[in-house]
Structures are given as C-alpha cells and as structure tokens.
Amino acid sequence: MENLEAVARAERNPDQTRQRILEAAFMEMYRNGFQGMRLDEVIAATELTKGALYHHFPNKRALGYAVVDEVIIPTVEAVWLQPLKSSAEPLQGLIDVIEQMPDNEHKPPEMIRYGCPLNNLAQEMSPLDEGFRQRLDYAFRVWQDVIQQTLERAQQKRHIRAGVNCEEVATFIMAAMEGCIGLAKNAQSMERLHVCNRGLIQFIRSLQPQK
Amino acid sequence: MENLEAVARAERNPDQTRQRILEAAFMEMYRNGFQGMRLDEVIAATELTKGALYHHFPNKRALGYAVVDEVIIPTVEAVWLQPLKSSAEPLQGLIDVIEQMPDNEHKPPEMIRYGCPLNNLAQEMSPLDEGFRQRLDYAFRVWQDVIQQTLERAQQKRHIRAGVNCEEVATFIMAAMEGCIGLAKNAQSMERLHVCNRGLIQFIRSLQPQK
DNA sequence: TTAACGACAAACCAGTTGGTATGTCAATAG
DNA sequence: CTATTGACATACCAACTGGTTTGTCGTTAA
Secondary structure, three states: OHHHHHHHHHHOOHHHHHHHHHHHHHHHHHHHHHHHOOHHHHHHHHOOOHHHHHHHOOOHHHHHHHHHHHHHHHHHHHHHHHHHHHOOOHHHHHHHHHHOHHHOOOOHHHHHHHOOHHHHHHHHHOOOOHHHHHHHHHHHHHHHHHHHHHHHHHHHOOOOOOOOOHHHHHHHHHHHHHHHHHHHHHHOOHHHHHHHHHHHHHHHHOOOOOO | OHHHHHHHHHHOOHHHHHHHHHHHHHHHHHHHHHHHOOHHHHHHHHOOOHHHHHHHOOOHHHHHHHHHHHHHHHHHHHHHHHHHHHOOOHHHHHHHHHHOHHHOOOOHHHHHHHOOHHHHHHHHHOOOOHHHHHHHHHHHHHHHHHHHHHHHHHHHOOOOOOOOOHHHHHHHHHHHHHHHHHHHHHHOOHHHHHHHHHHHHHHHHOOOOOO
C-alpha cells in the first residue's frame, strides 16, 4: 500500500514532470536556439512522450515562453543580480562579478561554447516574435536596474565620479558584457573573454575619481 | 541576331543569377537566421527554381558559406573598415563611425530591427558549425585589426595615452559595439542604441591624455 | 551538321516536424 | 460502487524541407 503509493507518486508527479520538460527544453534551446529546438529531442531527453509534453504545454511557443519565464529569468536573477545586490563594496562587487563570469552559472566550457542564454534567445527571437521580445526585454531592464543601483551606491560612497550618468553607464556595461561573451563564444576562446573583460573593467575603473 | 543575343544574355547570365541567389539568401538569413532560412523562400524571392539554385550551390550549407564569404565579409569591409582606414583623424573617425552606425549600411529601421548580420550569424551558428565559425572569426579578426591600427595611429598622434593596450581596447570596442546593437535590437529602440553608444564613446574619450 | 555542355525548369521523394485524436489507468468525488 | 478527471502513452497525420532525378533548350566546339 505505502509502496504502491510511493511508486505512484514517483511516477506521477505533475509539477516535477513539468519541471523536467522545462529543463530539457532549456538545454535544447540553449544549444540550438528556439527554432532549432526539436520537440522530439526534448521528449527523448525527458524520457516522456509527446502526449505528456502537450498535456503540460499547449504548443511549442508556449513552452518557449515558459522556459524564459521560469528558467532563464530566475537564473539571471540568481547568478547575476543577487551577488550585485548583496555586495558591500558596490564597485568592486561589479568587477568581481565580471571577473568571475566564466566560472559562473554553468561549467566554464558551457559558457564559452554556447554563450549567454538570455542574449542568445534575444538575438534570435526578438525580431520574429513579440512575446519573446517583451519577456527578454523585461529581463534586460531588471538587470540594467540592478547595475544602475549598484553604480548609484558606488557614487554615494564617492567610488565613482559625481558627474557619471549611472543609467547610461549601466546600459553600456550590460551591453558590453553581452558583447564580450558573444565574441568569446565565436572565437571559442576563454582567453579572448578575459582580454575583453579587462577592457570592460578598465572602463569601470575610468569612472573613479582622479586622485 | 544582336537582339536575340541580348535577350539570351539577359535571360541567361550565370554570374548575375548566382548573385541574385546570394542576395536573396542573405536577406533570408539576415531576417530568420541560417537555420530559419527556407530555400523555398530564396527561390520565391529570386523567381528561380530549385534546379537553378542547386545548379549554383551544392547544398544549403555551401550557400550559407558563400553568403558569408561573398556578401557579409565584403559588406563589413566596405561599411566599417574602409571609413576607418581612410580617416585622417583616427580617434574622431572611430567616434564618427559609431555615431553614424544607425544610418549606415542599411536603412535605419533595418539595423534596429534585425541587428548586425555578422554578429547574428556568429551567435547562431558558431557553436553548431565549425565552417561558419571560422569564417565569422576571420571577419571579426580583420575588423579588430583595423580598429587596433586606428588606435595605434591615434596613439602616435598623442590623441590617446601611451599606456593604452591597443589590442585589448580594440577587442573590447568591437565587442561593445556588437553588444550595443544587440541590446537596441532587443528593445527595438533607436534611443537605446544612442544611449548605449554614448557609453562607448565615453569609454573611447577616457583613453585620451588627461590635460 | 552534330555532339557535348552549361544553365536552368519541373516533378518528385524521403525524412522530419509540430500537432492531434484516441486510449489507458489510477486517484478522487459523490 | 461508479462516474469523472488528471496525467500521461500510443499511434497517427498533414505539411514542410532539403535534396535528387530527369528533361529542355540554346550555345559552342569539332
């Protein structure tokens, strides 16, 4: 009785099944893009069936949206935003996040090989699908806000000059980070990521007051 | 006789046919990515047939490679590199190129809507196909070299500090440019491109000697 | 004059893809 | 005890997609 229930619970757990689908779909989208993701591959990875997938998601697009909302955005928040929010030294915290970028989130090769999941999807889908675009734009704006707040904290501590336009600079830093990752991904070179990041850090340091 | 030849030449011009295919394929790839490009759409745009397409290109991938080699790379050279090479004032020339970015190459909306053809393809294909990756990596390196040479000229003219590492900075500038375009594309906002570009120009100005 | 060839056209094909219709089965409500 | 429902499984399909085969026709070389 107990045993049977346990088995049944293990085999039939809708929330867990849904989560497995989301994670498999994320990996497929990360590697092949949304258009390149094949539902058959998601099914194979989850060891489920097409019926199961279409029970949880009405179509491919809805699955893609759910991956953005429930996987990508929470991951960005956890990996990029949380460390910034919680750093006591805002400017150094920002530099630390950039320097630790390659080690973060996924194993190092993953990031060099496939780039940033958020930006990948944005570049692929934003001209093609307004639903994707809006979701990804939201993610970028949240991210930018956190960078901006970090810069403003640094400004209050006199770690960067008073004349610096924090909103403008935050926009640029975020764009530059994505640019660095993209370039390193195309070169398939960790060295290139480091070189590029050093340029970015040099920019951030240039915001400091001249002694 | 003359007339017949002229008609025949107009209707049967292999080089021109090939070029028409390349241009139509480029537009399809620019809008939908390589994987998203449908050969049927290329055929429809050229008003040719599948037989004609496969007469000029052995398969889809070879067509994609040819688009990179014969359309994208020459365009990058003409639009981005030539102005830099020929500018008498290197540093201001670099800034001008960035400021005129939205107007350049294609009509303004085109660039905001679909981004940079080179970077789009790089982000989509570099993890999936080594042939694409190498071609696009070559394009990025040529581009970077030109920026680096421009910076070195500026350095000789004492327009930027002697201590600046021109290779590192060139890498970063190129990455940041792509990042700015990508961000603006996701936001579908020209204003955002300008904001982001101002950050980049601020960085370039920070390389100047302090007075 | 004719055989070969280059440049395409038309028709066709096999594999893949997103999506659907139907069936099964255990849990739960009444 | 039974009807219903949620959570899947199985089988299937129409549309599409890259690619191939075969055919046409004007030009060119021998």
